[in-house]
Amino acid sequence: MTAANQIYDILIIGAGAAGLFLAANLHGKSVAILEKNPSAGKKIIASGGGKCNVTNRYISAQNYLGDEEFVTKTLLNLDFSEVLEFFSELKFKEIKQNQFFCASSAKDVLGVLLRASQQSGAKIFYNCDVKSVSKISDPTKSDANAHNGLSNSQNEIFEILTHNGQKFSCKHLVIASGGLSYKALGASDIGYEIAMSFGMQVARTAPALVGFTVQKDEFWFKNLSGVSLNAEISLSAKNIAERKFSGDVLFTHKGISGPAVLNASLFWQKxxxxxxxxxxxxFKNLNSKKQLSTILPLPKRFTLEFLKSINLADNSFNEYSQAEKTEILKLQEYKFAPAGTFGFERAEVTKGGVLTNELNQNFESKKQRNLYFIGEVLDVTGMLGGYNIHFAFASAKVVSDCLELRLERWLNYN
Structure with missing residues (x-):
């Protein structure tokens, strides 16, 4: 397919959750979606263990790392029930912490998004890896029209050039290109590059919802690969209130992972x-004569490895000296300084990105009219539990409402 000589009302870069949901909510407009991969929604298919956790019953700004006021206003535009209604042809199971997983598969979630976007008239162009974006004069507007009540922005269009030499043109450009996590699924930094090319600021990116690697003191973690247990992680940093994350912790050959760790990684600042x-x-009244590894409600393998790490034998609690008991009690307040994270290759999302203070509440750039950024490309990142995909949908909903109104006004000028 070719887009030669056509100026789309709206062009979306990225056929992921945000891009497809936006297209699905635009009607009666000429819409194109450019996707660098040979197929859409690769990250959707991989999400939620192949079941795609689309939303959460309890969504609030407290579940996100980002500007609280901006996130709060955005979330007001889309309730979890509206997300479920959009996917009403599918069944969802509410499990774990009020998360909604597709009862069949993530592929079915993607299928609904693709059908809805195509029914709205959107055209998807695959294998379109965007190289650059620029603003040019609209060739359909005459010089006379430029002085006939039309603003400069209405006399200009975006020109998008892909790596294979294709050119696309549009009146409104929406960046829904995602972040840097899971490069194998086609992650790209093009969204950040476009933002910076228009003078916008981008917060430093880092892997998030990701496991931690360990320093020498915690090398014993690696000997527990495959062991899982329930724990509570506490984080505190300068000028930031303490946060606690409860859930499973999983030990791996690289370090430590699991839901509690992944959520902690979002807010961890070294x-x-x-x-x-x-x-x-x-530990009060722990008078049993049985060995500690038998008494503690922990995997025996974990307890034995922990005792080994502090050079203690597996005895009954009362057999230990007071100093040794103090070391054992550290199980309830074990200080741990990660060496780093598993990196973008293993991260579920990217934190950092296009600063939200560069946007108005409609997700439009304050520095370039008709340029929008939605979803993971922004400096807004959610915890595990359906929060990231819900924000992708919510940000897309805001932009769809804005563009519907703006294009109505646009038509009235012509």
């Missing part, structure tokens, strides 16, 4: 965290 491996346990 330095030390505290892990309570026994969040609902008291």
């Amino acid at each position: 330095g030390t965290m505290s892990i309570n491996f026994l969040p609902n346990f008291s």
Whole structure:
């Protein structure tokens, strides 16, 4: 297919959750979606263990790292029930912490998004890796029209050049290109490059919802690869209130992962965290003569490895000296300073991105009219639990409402 000589009302870069949901909510407009991969929604298919967690019953700004006021206003535009209604042909199971997973598969979620976007008239161009974006004069507007009540922005269009030499033109450009996580799924930094090319600021990016690698003191974690247990992680940093994350912790050959760790990674700013491996346990009146590895509500393998790390044998609690007991009690406040993270290749999302203070509440650039940024490309990142895909949908909904109104006004000028 070719887009030669056509000026689209709206062009969307990225056929992921945000881009497809936006296209699905635009009607009666000429819409094109450029996707660098040979197929759409690769990250959607991989999400939620192949079940795609589309939303959460309890969505609030507290579930996100980003500007609280901006996030709060955005979330007001889309309730979790509206997301479920959009996917009403599918069944969802509410499990874990009020998360909604597709009862069949993530492929079915993608299928609904693709059908809805195509029914709205959007054209998807695959294998279109965007190289650059520029603003040019609209060739359909005469010089006379330029002085006939039309603003400069209405006499200009965006020109998008792809790496294979294709050119696309549009009146409104929406960047829904995502972040840097999962490069194997086609991750790209093009969204950040476009923002910076128009003078916008981009916050430093980093892997998020990702496991931690360990320093020498925690090399014993690696010997527990495959072991999982429930724990509570506490984070505190300068000028930031303490945060706690409860859930499973999984030990791997690289370090430590699992839901509690992944959520902690979103807010971690280097330095030390505290892990309570026994969040609902008291050492008081622990008088049993049985060995510690038998008494503690922890995987025996974990307890033995922990004792080995502090050079203690597996005895009954009362057999330990007071100093040794103090070391054991650290199980409820184990200080841990990660060496780093597993990196973008293993991260579920990217934190950092296009600063939201560069946008108005309609997600439009303050520095370039008719240029929008939605979804993960922004400096807004959610915890595990359907929060990121919900924000992608919510940001797309805001832009769809804005563009519907703006294009109505645009038509009235002509």
